[in-house]
Amino acid sequence: MRGFFFRLIPPRADFAQTMTEDERATMTAHFGYWSDLSREGRVLAFGPVQEPAGTYGIGIVLAEDLAEARAIADGDPASASPHGFRTEVAPMLSLVTPGERFDAL
Numbered sequence: 001m002r003g004f005f006f007r008l009i010p011p012r013a014d015f016a017q018t019m020t021e022d023e024r025a026t027m028t029a030h031f032g033y034w035s036d037l038s039r040e041g042r043v044l045a046f047g048p049v050q051e052p053a054g055t056y057g058i059g060i061v062l063a064e065d066l067a068e069a070r071a072i073a074d075g076d077p078a079s080a081s082p083h084g085f086r087t088e089v090a091p092m093l094s095l096v097t098p099g100e101r102f103d104a105l
Contacts (some may be wrong), residue, residue, distance in 0.1 A: 001062045001063065001064060002062070002063060002064070002065070002068035002092070002095070002098070002102055002103075002104055003059075003061070003064075003091070003092035003094070003095025003100055003102045004061045004063055004069040004089055004090065004091055005058070005059075005060060005061075005090045005091075005092055006057075006059035006060075006061055006072075006081075006087060006088070006089055007056055007057070007058055007071060007088040008030075008056060008057035008058075008059075008076070008078055008079075008086075008087050009056050009085065009086040009087070009088065010055065010056060010057075010085060011083055011085060012026075012054075013055075014048075014052075014054065015055065015072060016048065016055040016091055017081050022083075023083055024048060026078055026081045026083060026097070027078065029077035029078075030057075030076055030078040033075070033076055033077055033082075034046045034059060034076070035046075037061070037072065041062070042060070042061060042062055042063070043060065043061050043062075044060040044062065044095075044097060045058075045059065045060045046058065046059035047048060053059070060069065060095065062095075066089065066091060069089050069091075070089055073087040077100050091104055092104065
């Protein structure tokens with residue numbers, strides 16, 4: 001297993017403050033999807049990040065390879081929605097948790 005960093009970029013900088021009811025429903029499904037992955041032990045952490053330029057989501061995921069990590073991103077209801085979200089996935093060179101270490105090499 002390897003660690004991957006996910007970044008969910010919303011369709012606009014003020015998305016967290018201006019989402020529509022349909023977008024809110026998508027975000028509820030998104031939260032459920034990531035909560036399920038977390039319970040399965042595939043996601044170590046996830047949540048929104050507030051920066052001056054806007055809010056975005058992050059996740060730390062365990063997967064066998066980039067293809068599996070990409071499949072997790074593609075299965076996210078936010079990514080699959082028509083709302084214009086983008087997901088960036090990057091392999092971590094090393095991921096250290098309280099109980100384990102996951103290295104890319």
